[in-house]
Amino acid sequence: MxxxxxxxxxxxxxxxxxxxxxxxxxxxxxxxxxxxxxxxxxxxxxxxxxxxxxxxxxxGLNRKAAKDGKYAAMEKALVEWLRQARSSGIAVDGAILKEKAETVALRCGIDDFKASNGWLDRFKKRSGVVYSRCCGESAQLQPLDAGVIKCMKQKYRKFLVQRRLAGMERKQLDKKLSVLDAMHYIASAWDAVTPETIANPFRHCGFNRSGACSTSEAAVPVVDEPEFGSLELPGSFADYVGADDDVAVCSEVSLDDIIETVRPDTAGTSDEEEMDDAAEASASVPTYTDVLCYVDHIRRFACARDEISNLLPDVAAIERKLMRRGWANSQKKIADFFKR
Missing domain, CATH: 1.10.10.60 (Homeodomain-like)
Structure with a gap:
């Protein structure tokens, strides 16, 4: 059978x-x-x-056939609009979504589209749209907003202050911070966030097995950094950490621009993005010999400073790895000496 x-x-x-x-x-x-x-x-x-x-x-995971709908471009533009609306904290229900779908269809030149309930159900399944009750919008019920992000930003800003001070000591003006540099500092800031700092806001939001909830644990105060005063800038370090709290992290794109981006003939990267990538790629890469010299400088610096002398084993480990890698790259085979 x-x-x-x-x-x-x-x-x-x-x-x-x-x-x-x-x-x-x-x-x-x-x-x-x-x-x-x-x-x-x-x-x-x-x-x-x-x-x-x-x-x-x-x-989405519930689809069986991986096929676009009849109005694929229109639905793609609608998804982008919906994502932007939700990022701005705007609640969108089914009625608003159907009304906006008909508007997008007309902008796309589709005259025979009807935003029926059946289409809406199929659209939600195709796009993975789920309706749920809006709750927990305040920072008191959002563990990340309650302290984790703030703590990471504080450590990130501290790294920037230290970088600026190091440049002043060398009497060199800081170059523009590249995206790659910012990513390295953000990664270091996240590594510096302790597990206890992450756990405290979750306890405050009710994720506590014991049932006890301490409001004092949720707030993450900004510790004033004495190094910030050396920059002689107005305001405090806390003001510096929260300077961009209310800054928009993305621009609002108009519906016409969204529709234009989903058209098949407008796909591709912009010249500005290509120029940024070229600028990042043009950064000079130090040679193997240069890196070994830098390691030697770090070793001599650690030997001269008792407070960081415990870094010497780490410096030696880095040097051993570099030398093994360099020897592997430069080691010749016996056949190389008998080339014609």
Whole structure:
């Protein structure tokens, strides 16, 4: 008796891929028997792994057929508009979404579109849109807003102050902070946030097994940094940390601009983005010899300062790794000496 064909969702296909990767040493036949699917279906799913991953991210896990709707460009513009509205804290219900969909359709030159309830249900499934009750909008119920982000920003700003002071001591004006430099400082700031700092705001928001909730744990006060006073800038370090609290982190894009970006003939990167990438790539990379000299400078500096002499083992470990890597890159084979 032949098995009844059952279309699998993208989520089910992902679980099959995960199960097959877990049982890497097993045969495909045994994996297929364990998953109760034909072996041919398993081979097809594994062969199309990359496309399944892309389609799952694009259409959601509940979709079976990875196909765009009849009004793909219009729906893509609607999703971008909805994402922007939710980022601005605007609640959008079904009635507003249907009204906006008809407006977008007219802007796209679609005259036969009707935003029915059936279309709305299919659109939500295709786009992964979920309606839920808006709650927890205040910082008192948002653990990240209650202190974690503030603490990370404080440490990030401290790194910037230290960088500025180091430049002043060298009597060199600081160059413009690149995106890569900012990413390194943000990563260092996040590494400096302690687990206790992350746990306290969650306790304040009610994630506490004991049931006790201390309001004093939630607030993360900004510790005044004496180094900030050396810059002779107006205001306090707390003002510096919160200087961009109310700054918009993204610009509001008009509906016409959103529609223009989803048109197939306007896809591509802008010249400004390409110029930024070229500027980042043009930064000079130090040579292997230069890096070894820098390590030697750090060692001599650590030897001269008792308060950081404990860094000497770390410096030695870095030097050993660099020398092994450099020796591996420069080591020649015996055949290299007998080239014609």
């Amino acid at each position: 032949s098995r009844n064909r059952k279309p699998l969702t993208l989520g089910e296909k992902l679980r099959i891929i995960e199960e097959a990767e877990k049982r890497n040493g097993a045969t495909k036949a045994s994996i297929a028997r364990n998953l109760n699917i034909p072996e041919s279906s398993l081979k097809t799913i594994l062969a199309k792994k990359d496309s399944i991953l892309l389609n799952a991210a694009k259409f």
